[in-house]
Amino acid sequence: MYRYDKFDSSLVAQRVAQFRDQTQRFLTGALTEDEFRPLRLQNGLYIQKHAPMLRVAIPYGHLSSAQLRVLAQIARQYDRGYGHFTTRQNLQYNWPRLEETPEILALLATVEMHAIQTSGNCVRNTTSDPFAGVAADEIVDPRPWCELIRQWSTLHPEFAFLPRKFKIAVTGATRDRTAALVHDIGAQAVRDAGGDVGFRVIVGGGQGRTPMIGHAIREFLPAPELLNYFDAILRVYNRYGRRDNKYKARIKILVKELTPAEFARQVETEWEHARGGPGTVPDAEIARLAAHFPDPAYRDFPRDSVAYRAALADSRPFSRWAERNVHPHKRKGYAIVTLSLKRTGTPPGDATAVEMDAIADLADRFSFGEVRVTHEQNLVLSDVLQNDLDALWGRLKALGFATPNIGLLTDIVCCPGGDFCSLANAKSIPIAEGIQRRFDDLDYLHDLGDLELNMSGCMNACGHHHVGHIGILGVDKNGEEWYQISVGGAQGNDASLGKVIGPSLAAAEVPEAIVRLVDVYVGHRHADERFIDTVRRLGLAPFKERVYATAH
Amino acid sequence: MRQLIKDRAVVDDRWTLLRDAAALADVPDGVPAIVPLALWLARRDDLSARGDIGVWLAPSDDPGALAADTGALPLIAVDFPQFIDGRGYSIARLLRDRHGFRGELRAIGDILRDQLFALSECGFDAFALRSDHDAHAALASFNDFAGVYAATTRTPEPWFRRGPSSDGCPRQRTH
Numbered sequence: 001m002y003r004y005d006k007f008d009s010s011l012v013a014q015r016v017a018q019f020r021d022q023t024q025r026f027l028t029g030a031l032t033e034d035e036f037r038p039l040r041l042q043n044g045l046y047i048q049k050h051a052p053m054l055r056v057a058i059p060y061g062h063l064s065s066a067q068l069r070v071l072a073q074i075a076r077q078y079d080r081g082y083g084h085f086t087t088r089q090n091l092q093y094n095w096p097r098l099e100e101t102p103e104i105l106a107l108l109a110t111v112e113m114h115a116i117q118t119s120g121n122c123v124r125n126t127t128s129d130p131f132a133g134v135a136a137d138e139i140v141d142p143r144p145w146c147e148l149i150r151q152w153s154t155l156h157p158e159f160a161f162l163p164r165k166f167k168i169a170v171t172g173a174t175r176d177r178t179a180a181l182v183h184d185i186g187a188q189a190v191r192d193a194g195g196d197v198g199f200r201v202i203v204g205g206g207q208g209r210t211p212m213i214g215h216a217i218r219e220f221l222p223a224p225e226l227l228n229y230f231d232a233i234l235r236v237y238n239r240y241g242r243r244d245n246k247y248k249a250r251i252k253i254l255v256k257e258l259t260p261a262e263f264a265r266q267v268e269t270e271w272e273h274a275r276g277g278p279g280t281v282p283d284a285e286i287a288r289l290a291a292h293f294p295d296p297a298y299r300d301f302p303r304d305s306v307a308y309r310a311a312l313a314d315s316r317p318f319s320r321w322a323e324r325n326v327h328p329h330k331r332k333g334y335a336i337v338t339l340s341l342k343r344t345g346t347p348p349g350d351a352t353a354v355e356m357d358a359i360a361d362l363a364d365r366f367s368f369g370e371v372r373v374t375h376e377q378n379l380v381l382s383d384v385l386q387n388d389l390d391a392l393w394g395r396l397k398a399l400g401f402a403t404p405n406i407g408l409l410t411d412i413v414c415c416p417g418g419d420f421c422s423l424a425n426a427k428s429i430p431i432a433e434g435i436q437r438r439f440d441d442l443d444y445l446h447d448l449g450d451l452e453l454n455m456s457g458c459m460n461a462c463g464h465h466h467v468g469h470i471g472i473l474g475v476d477k478n479g480e481e482w483y484q485i486s487v488g489g490a491q492g493n494d495a496s497l498g499k500v501i502g503p504s505l506a507a508a509e510v511p512e513a514i515v516r517l518v519d520v521y522v523g524h525r526h527a528d529e530r531f532i533d534t535v536r537r538l539g540l541a542p543f544k545e546r547v548y549a550t551a552h
Numbered sequence: 553m554r555q556l557i558k559d560r561a562v563v564d565d566r567w568t569l570l571r572d573a574a575a576l577a578d579v580p581d582g583v584p585a586i587v588p589l590a591l592w593l594a595r596r597d598d599l600s601a602r603g604d605i606g607v608w609l610a611p612s613d614d615p616g617a618l619a620a621d622t623g624a625l626p627l628i629a630v631d632f633p634q635f636i637d638g639r640g641y642s643i644a645r646l647l648r649d650r651h652g653f654r655g656e657l658r659a660i661g662d663i664l665r666d667q668l669f670a671l672s673e674c675g676f677d678a679f680a681l682r683s684d685h686d687a688h689a690a691l692a693s694f695n696d697f698a699g700v701y702a703a704t705t706r707t708p709e710p711w712f713r714r715g716p717s718s719d720g721c722p723r724q725r726t727h
Contacts, residue, residue: 005716007698014697022666038636039666121636151701151711157670158645158704161638227702227710238642273650278713279703285712296725368725 001064001370002147002292004112011155012109015116019043020102027099042122042160044115045101046422053420054093054101055118056108060128060146060170061089061373065360067111068371072356078104083356084416085341085349087464088167089373090118090125094420116154121162121249123153123234127169129177130372131336133293134382136328140172140189140197144289145226148281152227159234163241164249166234167206179375181205181214181495182467184251185233190220197223203233203263204255207461211497212252217264223286225271228279232270236263296368296383301333305386308335320446321393321404335386337367339379339401340411344436346400347429348414349377358399366392375464376413376452378406409451409518410436413464417457417474418481424457426474426481431455431510438511439518448518451531452491467491469532470517471498472510483510487517487543488535501544516546555687557668557679558656560694562687565680567606567627569660579605586629586658589613592621600624608660611639615646622653630676632661641674648675648705665690669697675705 004012019039026036044055056071063071071091075083078100079093086092096104108114117124128146129135149168153159159166169178172189180186186202198220205214221229237251240258255263312319327336339359342348351359359379363371366388367381374380379401384392396402405411412435415421417428432455439445454468458475465471471486482504489498505513518531520543525534535543556565569586570578576595579585584604592599592607599605606627609615618628628647630640640659647653658678659671665685672694681687703710 007711007716010698018666018696035635035664035666121638148712153702155670155697155700156702157673157700158641158702159638160667160670161636161641163638231702235642235645239639243637243639277703278709281712288712288716294724370725 001062002059002143002150002289008151009109009112012112012114012116015043015114015155016102016105016109019105023098023102038120038161041120042117043101043105044118045098046119047098051095052098052101054096054104054115055086056091056093056113056115057118057125058090058113058373059150060126060132060143061130061375062132062143063371063373064111065363065369065371067113068356068360068363070107070111070113072353072360074104074107075353075356081354082350082352084347085351085373085377085379087349087375087377087413087415087462088125089127089130089375091373092416094416119165121164121166122160123156123162123166123168126150126153127167127178127183127375129171129173130374130380131177131327131382132172132372133295134329134331134334134336135173135177136330137174138172138330139174139191141290141293142170142172142189143293144286145172145187145189145223146170147289147292148227148286149230152230156234158231159238162234162238163243164246164251166237166251168230176492176495177374179464179467179491179495181493182207182211182464182491183214185230186214187226189223192220199223199226201229201233203267204252204260205495206250206252207464207466208250209247209459209461210250210253211461211466212256213495213497214252215255215260217260217267224281224283225275227281228274228277229267229271231274231279232267235270236266240266298331298334298383299385301331304332308386308389311390317404318390318393320442321402322389323446324404324406324408325402326389329383333386335384335389337381337384337389337392337396338374338406339381339396340403340405341378341401342405342411342436343400343403344410344440345433347416347419348412348432351379355399355401359401362392362395376406376411378411404442405445407450407452408445409439409448409453409470409514410445411452412436413452413454413468415456415462417455417463421457421462423460424474425459425476426457426483427507428455428457428463428472428474431472431474431483431507434507434511435514438515448522449530451518453514454489464491465489466497467495468498469535470514475504477504481507483507485510485513485517485547487540488532490532499540501540502548513547516549517543520546554680554683556658557681557687557690559677560691562691569608569629569680571608586627586660589617593617596621606656606658609640609643611637611643613643615643615651618647618653619651622647622651622655625653625655627656627658627678628653629658629660629680632659632663632667635662635664635667641670644671644674644676645705665693668693669695673700673704673706 169183188200202214372380418424455472456463486498586606608629701711
């Protein structure tokens with residue numbers, strides 16, 4: 001993992017001191033609410049329904065066990081004993097006190113963490129592949145590039161007050177696990193014929209109330225030019241992005257209004273001034289950053305574990321868990337394990353302080369002391385010996401993190417919704433639970449296979465409902481909570497946006513509607529065809545018909 | 553006289569900001585004045601002969617319109633109608649880095665002490681702090697941070713060229 005040097009530490013400490021002073025000036029009336037709001041937002045502090053909400057940055061989703069223990073300590077000491085892992089690989093606390101937030105930030109700084117730019121109209125925490133550095137399908141390790149971007153974007157003085165928030169995803173694998181196509185910038189690391197690293201640069205994707213798939217404005221950007229090119233994109237956006245209407249202020253609207261070709265032309269013109277200049281990243285710098293991400297002390301195995309294969313054959317529950325929650329590792333004899341934070345009855349993405357401590361212990365015991373956060377709100381142990389999988393599974397079962405549902409219908413991506421969030425139009429957590437209860441037959445769930453269900457409590461789309469194979473959006477109709485169902489969204493390399501299938505439904509009707517959608521799939525699927533592929537083949541009509549077959 | 557922060561000190565401001573001047577008649581004689589870009593562009597010859605005229609830009613103005621004037625103008629001001637409108641930061645960098653302006657670059661409008669550090673990194677050297685803010689207390693905000701990572705106008709070399717150390721570089725993880 002990246003470890004701070006003195007400069008990194010001093011900036012985070014100075015940020016804490018600055019925020020302490022700003023909070024003090026607000027509490028004494030020297031700063032007005034309007035003046036304090038953008039400042040606190042840039043330190044991750046929202047004022048929510050019940051209390052402030054503090055969002056802590058987990059840079060590109062990587063945590064050490066020591067950091068996770070401090071997150072647990074904060075949950076225990078300053079919150080109500082739990083935290084919520086978000087769809088942007090961060091962690092949110094729902095119950096801190098405003099006066100105590102400087103103390104929380106100071107505590108985070110002791111383990112090289114912060115809440116800088118986790119909200120506000122600035123460059124946010126960079127999203128990356130939770131399998132970075134270990135994925136079997138990796139072309140380029142994105143972590144040094146993510147850290148480079150973290151540093152460049154942190155306190156970037158030109159871009160502290162953008163028209164709107166700005167989210168960057170970096171992926172270096174064949175399969176995109178970052179939802180790069182629905183970010184303000186998606187950077188896909190590639191190699192040219194000569195083996196040199198470059199980036200395919202996608203701009204203008206996003207969710208929210210106007211969802212869009214991003215456009216590739218450059219197929220191959222030489223890697224050393226990454227920050228010069230990002231500066232050019234941000235400058236064009238900062239100058240020309242709309243500021244008259246916050247709902248039209250994201251870069252996707254500018255790209256659409258200009259056309260992607262014209263936007264690209266302006267970026268390239270701006271880039272020409274910076275190209276080859278001081279912002280060009282020397283190979284030595286990337287090597288320096290890469291040295292922060294060495295392989296752990298792997299053991300050499302000539303082949304995959306025989307004992308693991310035997311255990312798979314031995315136990316159906318174990319093999320079912322392995323089938324969904326274990327992914328191939330780049331090294332023989334190792335595996336990547338996803339811990340499901342989606343057991344029925346617990347809000348998706350939530351973990352208690354006790355659970356965080358327990359996971360930190362498992363990371364130390366089984367995975368070289370590191371944990372990753374996925375944008376689907378699960379956790380990952382990235383370097384587990386195949387020989388240890390059986391033992392780890394036993395521990396995870398005891399903790400409730402072994403639900404074998406990764407990528408299945410009950411692995412619901414879900415925002416905190418109306419129970420916590422003041423933006424929400426409707427609750428989301430109880431709806432998710434209702435669906436999970438309806439689909440409690442594991443054999444059936446596994447038979448259904450890959451099926452991503454995402455839910456947001458409002459059109460800000462924190463629950464990524466636009467890219468769910470099935471999406472649910474909470475809407476307000478005359479003060480009542482209703483739910484709009486969409487079908488056909490997808491993340492990844494062939495990302496698409498779901499389409500609404502009809503009038504919104506009452507909360508109690510949602511689980512039955514999901515059952516009907518699934519029934520149509522089961523009735524029409526070809527062998528081994530995923531839900532999303534059946535939808536793409538058939539179109540929406542049969543799904544729509546079945547859901548609305550009788551009056552709701 | 554109104555107070556101004558210039559080169560990190562509180563000084564008296566000898567310039568008069570003319571927000572609405574539309575004609576030469578709106579510009580008083582014998583007083584150094586900052587005029588809108590439109591008036592400057594319309595009456596450049598008359599105004600530049602005086603030698604005590606500066607120009608202010610709105611966030612939507614193109615700093616390139618002053619490309620030919622940056623050598624001669626003693627002062628350019630950039631307006632921030634609201635402090636959350638960040639266009640002026642890019643305008644400042646373009647004036648300094650691309651158009652070679654070396655005179656006084658002044659931030660005007662909704663300028664709060666919490667923006668001083670970033671404004672300064674982007675090339676501003678003068679700040680007409682909002683009148684309800686204490687300019688002397690605000691000076692401390694220039695030292696909010698020891699520096700920045702990104703290449704900026706004030707710090708043209710990014711952190712990775714200024715010598716990051718490998719102090720923090722971790723050893724290989726073992727169980």
